[in-house]
Amino acid sequence: MDTKDDFLKNIQNEMNEVFKSQDPEFLDIVFEIEGKKLYADKLRLSVISSTFKTMLSARWNSKNNEPIEITNRKFEDFKEFLAFIYSGDINITNDNILNVLDMAEYYHIDHLKCLFFKSQDPEFLDTVFEIEGKKLYADKLRLAVISSTFKTMLSARWNSKNNEPIEITNRKFEDFKKFLAFLYSGEINITNDNLLNVLDMAEYYHIDHLKCLCDQILSKTEITFSNIFELIKISNKYSLIQLRQPL
Known part of the structure; x- marks a missing residue:
């Protein structure tokens, strides 16, 4: 059957x-x-x-x-x-x-855009990041269009043949991979384990839509005496509008 x-x-x-x-x-x-x-x-x-x-x-x-x-x-x-x-x-x-x-x-056609990233083919992807000793490929144009932070980071390489890996030292490989995949597909699996890391990347790279998704998830957190001060701290640090409302 x-x-x-x-x-x-x-x-x-x-x-x-x-x-x-x-x-x-x-x-x-x-x-x-x-x-x-x-x-x-x-x-x-x-x-x-x-x-x-x-x-x-x-x-x-x-x-x-x-x-x-x-x-x-x-x-x-x-x-x-x-x-x-x-x-x-x-x-x-x-x-x-x-x-x-x-x-x-x-x-x-987001799925087609995502195929380029999933291929991880240096023939088509002209920028390489190195995180925790592993490489991730992406294309300068897409990153620069979506993120002003990436635009600044990559501007010196725009007309350069320098393709040395850009080392990312303060992120986990899997989190950064999911973050880049989101920039191609618009989809991301946010879990309790990666939520704050994803939020921090969304803030740092100025990806407002992703930041709003994290804000929405956090706003549904059950507020208790043991977590309220941490939630207030997160809300203030990242200026989270939805999370701030029930606090």
Whole structure:
């Protein structure tokens, strides 16, 4: 008997085959790139990408099937990108990496952005950190865009070929890895063991959204005589609005 995962994978495989067929009978939206057409379905694109949802909303109940012209992409890159949305696989090369990253950002495909970090491939990731004797790779551009602290830290290396590891001495490897992964995926597993370390990194690197997540978790802590003074100290140190309210 197939498991739930098998069932979902079979559906994904079937959807991928439909996309590869490029059959307008089943695919209800058409893009035109460099004079060539690519077919897809509105529902899948809208569910996966808020940008596609906005782009396609006016056509939802419309019979208008005029091609949507995409003027700022290469046909092969856009085809690879759409194929990823159906299959979960993509062929990333030195020639298309920047275009793929830009599309992942523009269309809000967080899983694709995360793949670059998970690969830990120095061919694509141009910055290396060393924590507790272990290396973590990331890309300067993404870190600098998201964090003013990283921007300052990496500015001297922007046009440099110096790729010596940046040593991070005051963090645990696993915590820093989860923190960097959050910058790519928007997801993080916050536990009682890493909460304060994650909060401290969010504060230090000016990642406000992550800081708010930590604040929200801390605000749900049961306040007792034994922890109230520690919670007040944390609230004041990091200016935590939600935690401060019940104190």
